[in-house]
Amino acid sequence: MKKCLILLLMLLMCLSGCGTLSQSDEISIVLLHGWGTMEEDNQAMREIYSEFEKDNPDISLKLISMPSPENVTSKVKEMISVGKLPNLIYIGETGIDTLYSFMVTQGYVIDIMPYIEKDKEFQSMIAPETLMKWKTADGKLYTVTDVLNTGGYWYNKQIFENAKIQKTPENWKEFLECCKKIKQWAEQEKLDTVSMHLDYNTIECMMQSYIGGTDSDEKSISEALKLLNEIKDYADVEKNYTYRDRLRSFNVGHSAIYAGGIASEQKINPKLKMEYAMFPDKNNKDVAMVSAYPGYFIGSSSDTKQKEACIRFLKYMLSEKVQTKIWKKTGQIPSNPSVNIADLSGQNDVIYEAYAKLKKADIVRELPGNDWDFEQREDFEANIFRYLSGDISEDEIVDSLKSK
Incomplete structure (x- = not known):
């Protein structure tokens, strides 16, 4: 009888463990960004970031939220100095002439192009403006943005x-x-x-x-x-x-x-x-x-699984579902060329009329x-x-x- 009870308990434990991830199976990545204020668009972007985990339960995304892109620049340099480079960094216009050049020349970020070339779905999500501005002469691409600035x-x-x-x-x-x-x-x-x-x-x-x-x-x-x-x-x-x-x-x-x-x-x-x-x-x-400003970078200190998780995050941000949400919640123009903004008219007519002009x-x-x-x-x-x-x-x- 005791043996039967023990076997039954073991079976229940196995069944209850099915479909869940142990901490060792979970991939953890860190995103440093400048959407850290209480303004509506900042809150909306943080909400979108947080929802990534719902679609990707095997990935833990930790946010380091700074109040502005300028603060991101100083925070990155501070983290580099203590050997804690984030897995993902979002900079925008402020870091074009400082942070972008520094991270690329010093090898702190990886070339994303190999991941794009072997993934047709990912290829279709990249804005032509990004490739025209940020693809290097030798075919490398270190940054991908999710919005176009106007x-x-x-x-x-x-x-x-x-x-x-x-x-x-x-x-x-x-x-x-x-x-x-x-x-x-x-x-x-x-x-x-x-x-x-x-x-x-x-x-x-x-x-x-x-x-x-x-x-x-x-x-x-x-x-x-x-x-x-x-x-x-x-x-x-x-x-x-x-x-x-x-x-x-x-x-x-x-x-x-x-x-x-x-x-x-x-x-x-x-x-x-x-x-x-x-x-x-x-x-x-x-x-x-x-313009397509510098957007997301993947830190070179990330291991293989973390790099793959970062690519999944980029594809999430460029997905039509999330791009549509960015447009509705923040008024920013989606960078994914597959998103037809004409289909979104009626969501915010003032912004749509501006876009039409x-x-x-x-x-x-x-x-x-x-x-x-x-x-x-x-x-x-x-x-x-x-x-x-x-x-x-x-x-x-x-x-x-x-x-x-």
Whole structure:
């Protein structure tokens, strides 16, 4: 009788153990990312990350959440210094000229291309923009992104109407006139409303639209600088502003124009009447700025099973289910070319209309962060506000840019 009971207990233990994983079978990976704030899009991205474990119960994903991409850069270097390189790292624009180059040249990240080449499903998920920008001359690919970044501007329709602006500016002359009308209306109504804040990122975005990169001819760069100098008379020059400062101002109706990507809509006051538009180039054609920034990297210290788990994570983030969720929850444009955003219209009509305008643009260009090199950006940022305050001339800025 005792033997029967023992055998029965052993059988029950075996059955209860079936379908579960022991800790030794579980693969553990760490993701370091910059979606660490309590903003809605940040919370949505962390939720999407956490759901990876539900679809992959044999993988444990630990998140190290930083409040910004800048913090990710410093955290990676700190972890490298103590020999604790994360298995996965997400950086974005901030790390293009610093972290990306450092990790690739020092061998801290692996080439993802061999995994892509042997997996047709994975191949179909990779954005052409990623391959065009980040595939090296010898065919290697160290990063994959799950979203495409965009550049243009949102404008407050109510302020435009109050200032008697009948339509969206179609050229730089009309844009300048628009800024002038907003200033005149605000002064007449004794309001502190401004047309826009000219911080560095806004200026850089406008320059990129006009000239299409710092390799443009000197005449075009000089023309763009003169235009900025005219606009500044009807705008608010803010050297130390961040995008959050501009966003706060736009949300309370203090500024009429906010330069940023389509995904910014998620952070804008839903009570505002607003529309999306694009800055024109020097020939007054609409310019859509679309870029694949560096996204996810796989750390070279990962073992074989961890690398395979990281690839599964990348495929999860690029899957149509997750890409659709990213679009719905954050307004970011899915990078997977198989995702048809037209099928998602009705989910968020404001964002969809902005995306439709982007697709109809006359010209598509990279965002400045993907197009200007590090020295040029540093040099331009150091000099542009000196120029706008009259301390240096156009020629001095042009000469300085061309010398880099």
